Amino acid sequence: MPFDRGDRSGSNRSHGAWTLSGYCTMNGAQSLMKTLADAGVEVCFSNPGTSEMHFVAALDDVPEMHGVLALFEGVATGAADGYARMADKP
Numbered sequence: 725m726p727f728d729r730g731d732r733s734g735s736n737r738s739h740g741a742w743t744l745s746g747y748c749t750m751n752g753a754q755s756l757m758k759t760l761a762d763a764g765v766e767v768c769f770s771n772p773g774t775s776e777m778h779f780v781a782a783l784d785d786v787p788e789m790h791g792v793l794a795l796f797e798g799v800a801t802g803a804a805d806g807y808a809r810m811a812d813k814p
Contacts, residue, residue: 753782761788765814769804771797 750758756779760768769792772780783791794800808814 751778751782753778754785757782757786757789761786763814766790767792767807767813769794769800769807771795771800 766788767790768783770776770780770783771794780791780793783789792800792803794803
């Protein structure tokens with residue numbers, strides 16, 4: 725779903741909220757998710773800790789992106805590597 729500048733309702737949480745001045749505001753995690761989705765990234769493997777909670781929340785808000793959470797960094801990187809090799813995708 726591309727970023728729709730015509731929707732100013734503020735209901736689209738994944739891409740920020742519209743302000744009275746007409747500009748869309750989003751945090752860094754939302755901006756990163758939008759950039760990755762726009763670049764064609766469909767799956768994100770991660771091992772989040774407490775400092776990455778905004779990233780995980782933004783990941784949940786992007787329907788084009790499937791999040792895979794792992795309990796150990798080695799599992800996340802191995803799964804990401806295997807996925808990239810088998811699917812021939814980033």
